[in-house]
Amino acid sequence: MENKKEFRNWLDALELSHPLVIAGPCSAETEEQLLNIAHQLKNTKTSVLRAGIWKPRSRPGNFEGSGAPGLKWLQKAKQETGLLTTTEVANAAHVELALKHDVDILWIGARTTVSPFIVQEIAEAVRGTDKIILVKNPVNPDLALWLGAVERFYAVGISKLGVIHRGFSTYEKTRYRNNPEWQIPIDLQNKFPDLPLILDPSHIAGRRDIIFDLCQTALDLNYDGLMIETHNDPDNAWSDADQQITPASLKKGLHRLKIRKSEGDQIEFKNQLNTLRSQIDLIDDQIMDMMGKRMKVVDAIGGMKRKNNVAILQVKRWNQILDRMIQLGSENQLSEEFVLKIYKAIHQESIDHQKKVMDD
Numbered sequence: 001m002e003n004k005k006e007f008r009n010w011l012d013a014l015e016l017s018h019p020l021v022i023a024g025p026c027s028a029e030t031e032e033q034l035l036n037i038a039h040q041l042k043n044t045k046t047s048v049l050r051a052g053i054w055k056p057r058s059r060p061g062n063f064e065g066s067g068a069p070g071l072k073w074l075q076k077a078k079q080e081t082g083l084l085t086t087t088e089v090a091n092a093a094h095v096e097l098a099l100k101h102d103v104d105i106l107w108i109g110a111r112t113t114v115s116p117f118i119v120q121e122i123a124e125a126v127r128g129t130d131k132i133i134l135v136k137n138p139v140n141p142d143l144a145l146w147l148g149a150v151e152r153f154y155a156v157g158i159s160k161l162g163v164i165h166r167g168f169s170t171y172e173k174t175r176y177r178n179n180p181e182w183q184i185p186i187d188l189q190n191k192f193p194d195l196p197l198i199l200d201p202s203h204i205a206g207r208r209d210i211i212f213d214l215c216q217t218a219l220d221l222n223y224d225g226l227m228i229e230t231h232n233d234p235d236n237a238w239s240d241a242d243q244q245i246t247p248a249s250l251k252k253g254l255h256r257l258k259i260r261k262s263e264g265d266q267i268e269f270k271n272q273l274n275t276l277r278s279q280i281d282l283i284d285d286q287i288m289d290m291m292g293k294r295m296k297v298v299d300a301i302g303g304m305k306r307k308n309n310v311a312i313l314q315v316k317r318w319n320q321i322l323d324r325m326i327q328l329g330s331e332n333q334l335s336e337e338f339v340l341k342i343y344k345a346i347h348q349e350s351i352d353h354q355k356k357v358m359d360d
């Protein structure tokens with residue numbers, strides 16, 4: 001699949017002067033709750049009301065959504081407020097009900113995106129409609145799988161498309177519920193600049209206090225929209241209570257976000273930027289040159305190890321290097337996380353080089 005201008009026609013047609021805002025509760029709980037939230041959202045920059053109708057929960061025994069009755073509430077909210085509506089669909093039966101209740105946008109959840117069989121089933125169910133489909137990233141950091149799901153919809157004639165970045169599962173505990181791995185959506189934007197990209201900070205954060213920091217990062221990375229879980233009484237929400245915010249906090253948070261231009265147009269700005277960018281180019285040349293030189297020394301060590309029958313991996317030496325580089329990094333205002341990432345990549349390349357020497 002190639003980038004297509006038509007992907008974003010639906011978004012351009014909304015003629016927004018700010019990023020698209022999709023807001024609403026994690027789950028539709030009652031008619032009263034959903035209508036209350038929808039009416040409050042009408043006074044914010046929200047264009048689309050979201051509500052989970054069927055909730056895929058990690059463990060059984062939790063609230064699994066209102067099911068079909070919730071679609072009636074969603075339809076009523078749309079009639080009363082004029083907001084567009086969206087919900088998650090996870091199989092063909094969900095699609096059929098959502099179509100019947102005139103839901104405008106359907107999103108595919110992270111646990112669905114991982115399964116090409118189910119994505120295909122859903123794609124067949126929306127074939128011939130003019131629905132907007134938003135595909136959340138798969139739970140695992142796999143760009144091809146994410147794009148593969150988008151492609152399945154395009155292949156059945158759906159051209160109003162978009163993707164939602166909700167972060168990736170990790171075994172390690174981090175400050176996030178789902179790790180953002182920003183590099184993946186950046187790669188995606190590079191390949192598909194016209195595919196609308198929407199951030200779901202609620203699921204990345206898993207908590208309220210960092211939602212708008214994540215939104216600001218997304219806007220600085222040229223995201224097109226935000227999907228934020230919003231509830232009239234977040235602490236007592238039936239699902240994902242920790243990460244939901246009130247419509248009033250949504251309004252305040254959105255107001256504080258800085259929307260920057262994608263490019264600067266002033267001549268002085270452009271000149272200064274070019275000067276600094278040539279400095280970066282020069283430094284990047286040096287980095288590559290030094291990496292090449294380091295790998296030549298590594299090749300020589302590989303040759304010696306081969307002659308003397310010594311193993312490639314030397315844990316003690318490797319740990320000494322890491323300790324020294326973390327220290328040096330911190331003296332240069334580089335985070336330990338960054339230094340570790342770079343040096344682990346260098347070590348892997350070094351091992352690959354030595355393997356080649358050993359196998360020759």
Ligand SMILES: C=C(O[C@@H]1C=C(C(=O)O)C=C[C@H]1O)C(=O)O
Binds near residue numbers: 321
């Ligand atoms: C180059 C060596 O082999 C491996 C690679 C290292 C490196 O690239 O710095 C360090 C230790 C070893 O795991 C070595 O033994 O010094």
